[in-house]
Amino acid sequence: MRLVPRLGSGIPLVARVEEMRRLRSGFTRAERGEAGAALLAGDAGVGKTRLLAELAEFAGGRGALVLTGRCLDVREGGLPYLPFAEALGPLATAEDAAITEAVRIRPALGRLLPMAQAGPLSSSEFVPVSSEHEVPRRARPEQDLGQLQLFDAVLAVLSEIAEHRPVLLVLEDLHWADGSTRNLLSFLVSRLRAQRLFVVASYREEDVHRRHPLRALLVELVRLPTVTQVALQPLKDADARAFVEALAEGPLSPEVIADVVERSEGNPFFAEELLASCAESENLPAGLAEVLLARLERLSPDARRVLRAIAVAGESVSHAALAEVSGLGEDELDEALREAVQHHVLVVEKGAYTFRHALLSEAVYGDLLPGERTRMHAAYAGRIKRTPQGRGHDAKLAYHSLQSRDVTTALPALLSAADEAERLGAPGAALRHVEQALEIWDVVADADKPTEVDELRLLHEASYFAGTSGEPERAVAYARSAVQALTPEIDGDRAVKTWRRLAEAAMNTEGAIELAVEAVGKAWDLVAESEVSKTRAWVLATRAAIMRSVDRWEDSYWSARTAVADARQVGASGAEASALITLGALADNAADFEEARARLKEAESKAREADALNVELRAVCFLGFSYEDQGEIRKAIEVYERGIERAEQAGLIWSAYGLELRARHLLLCYFSGDWPMETATGSPARGVSSTLAARMSASWLPIVVARGRFAAAEKLLAELRPHWRGEPLTALASGGAGAEMAYWQGDHAKAIKRAQEAASFMSALDEGYLLSGIRLGALALASAVALAAEARIKGDEAALAGAVQVGREELERVRYAAEHGRPRAGRLGPEGRAWAARAEAMATGLEGxxxxxxxxxxxxxxxxxxxxxxxxxxxxxxxxxxxxxxxxxxxxxxxxxxxxxxxxxxxxxxxxxxxxxxxxxxxxxxxxxEPRRDVVDPLTERERAVLERVALGRTNRQVGEELYISEKTVSVHLSRVMAKLGATRRAEAVAIAYDRGLLMRPTSPSTLRV
The missing domain is CATH 1.25.40 (Serine Threonine Protein Phosphatase 5, Tetratricopeptide repeat)
Incomplete structure (x- = not known):
């Protein structure tokens, strides 16, 4: 179980800026003598109590008297005046004389504050109960008069206290208030005038149904000019992500964050419960389920029956479907639905009924008995079979058939659903359907299986859909299973396609290039002597791309040229486009950029005509690479944006090239200065490989660091470290950004360590990543120079020598990488040359x-x-x-x-x-x-600059070096400072300056950069 702190215990208030502004504004007006009230509405768990706690802290910090009371869910009529009694209770024991006197002179408050009564009971208050004994008993006044006296006393005591200090009265959970409390609140709010009093009452919006007694009061209050309505909505996705990250004690994977955000629907309490009970689980946490189900216990049996039927549907349900599945008569169904809607459990959307919150549906579904589930799922499946075909028809039929254990109906429905999902650009959904078909394949009788499908085809499609939906490792796993399922009886053409699928899957998976070479070799062996065909053209195109990846240039070029010729002969435009991409990339390697871009643009056009989406994205990606490598950033960004738009249309944003397009685009936005305001990388869908999600997070990291958001960056660094081996570019981004962050924090030893660790990892993993040493070496060199400067000022010769040695080693690393690295275009591009120039310039600071x-x-x-x-x-x-x-x-x-x-x-x-x-x-x-100072400041700016450095322990020589003045001039400035402050020593001058507010005390050892 993942432990998290409870809400309100050190967790920052996320979002809620506008709501907090309105509440603070209301209190501020009350401070000026403009009394007012606010009605805070929101669902259970949305954060009303937390917001009110922030308001109370704000008001308390401004000297206000904060009084808080809460209503309780007491179903037998409620407790009269409970929130007022709780809120005003502290007045009875207050030590403030003004409060004590205000309470003492108002005996009517005794109904709320028994301890406030003054003096003993009078004889008239003793009423004989029996002839045997007597007990003291209050005389019972006429009800209306007594209530009015109490109401007047409450208003008067608050008004009198408000003359001495502002008063904030907070009443929580008004939906549980009894009639007496509602009447007192109405009286109080309707008489707000010029008191320094602000009243805030909160209630659960979903609990105030049409016949709820609070509704009439709300209608009355909102008409008053002194009353403000504040609606607390669920958190938006970005705010919910920030809240979940703040809630956890340690780093969270993007998958967990996305899951909690999606299921909680912006409700902070739900998010907390999901995270505390391990959000990776699909099951609803028991504690949260109990909280949700408790709301439904008040509903009638028919209403709960309808809710169970809707929960089984898993989506919005029409009235006709409910009538059939629930088994209720029309009148009973109408009343049950009306009750559920009025109690804010159901909402009506486009003529259908759905749960107000998805977790309510989960809770109800989890509470069903097995037999109930099976029967209702079967009823839905039967109804779907009889309805006309429509979007999502097969997916719904497959779902309900599986849940009712009708695998014979489920299998063909799953296959049709997978085809539809692919057409709609949802490869992740298609993968889930195919996987479910594989799970039940052996259970379905052979006679009931579709004749045009076998297990080999399912494995092939599972591999393809896994690769296009962001799960490259699973794509390889399914492709391996497919080649293992090959038998001598399998048609040769299918065997070739199976081996080629494995080659493609492995080519797009980090660390699997050797498998790709082996697999494409098997495919080529099967078609090398065959006649020209579409299958042969595709094998050649795939072989060309893989051979280029392993630097077998001649094999790659021959395969690509032959693939183009074969593809044109048989009309395989997709294969032709794939081969043209490789020819374009080879031209780029040879620095023939005009040829490269012509080939790549032609490939993009042909792939689009052939509806070969993955090939089209690959063409766009390599075209962007060509511009990027030559420093044509604007053109590269335009190309990447075009590719991203196409990937979004096709549902391929988490495919290998969809991901690469977005990651490169974000990096170029960082370079160009077009920084997005927040993480615009998109949350990964469920099932997306954590390695790919980490790649997107890593692409965002440089901007996070450059903006100084170090806490968020530290969490990202910890989250990304396990993914270095799976995606080396994540290691490069993490190492570079981590080193830069440590540099800005003044921890130069850590900066050097981080850069060196990343550089060593990259070079050990693959010598092809040698070029990464240029940037990493330059970053480490910057910190080495900073360490050398610090050592020089302190006169620490040993530390100076060590820093200089590290700097020289890093410079050599940069020079070696620049000379021996293998740029994509055959020669070092503008980015590499710029970082090398930065390293050379930085290194000159090692000696002075x-x-x-x-x-x-x-x-x-x-x-x-x-x-x-x-x-x-x-x-x-x-x-x-x-x-x-x-x-x-x-x-x-x-x-x-x-x-x-x-x-x-x-x-x-x-x-x-x-x-x-x-x-x-x-x-x-x-x-x-310099900041403005409220004290008389006798120091000049230069004198203060000198004194600041003396306060940090600098010698006169060190101060002079930092301020670019001579040591003698420093001494003169210090003499003037001591004379102005009446000090005889340097240390005394610093102490006096601190005491008089002429200097700000340093908050860390690295307040100033050396």
């Missing part, structure tokens, strides 16, 4: 001041369109210029870098730029270099 000329070259190298990296280099260039006393050029570079960082909300870079500008006394447009 960096070389401005090399940093200028790095800026120019990233000018191909890598906006963020260019801004980083401008910042470093400015620092090198300042060391060379070129202040004007440095100011120009800082201004340009700051504009980019501010626009991107790249906070770590922005803050570093501002700090450098402040130290160098350079004004950035629109930026105040």
């Amino acid at each position: 001041a960096a070389d401005p000329k090399l940093w200028a070259e790095a800026v120019e190298a990233f000018g191909y369109g890598a906006v963020y990296e260019e801004a980083f280099c401008r910042w470093q260039h400015a620092e090198a210029l300042l060391a060379a006393s070129e202040t004007e050029r440095a100011a120009e570079e800082l201004g340009k870098a700051h504009e980019v960082a501010e626009r991107l909300r790249a906070l770590p870079l922005r803050d570093a730029i501002r700090e450098l500008a402040r130290r160098a006394r350079i004004e950035l447009p629109g930026v105040e270099n």
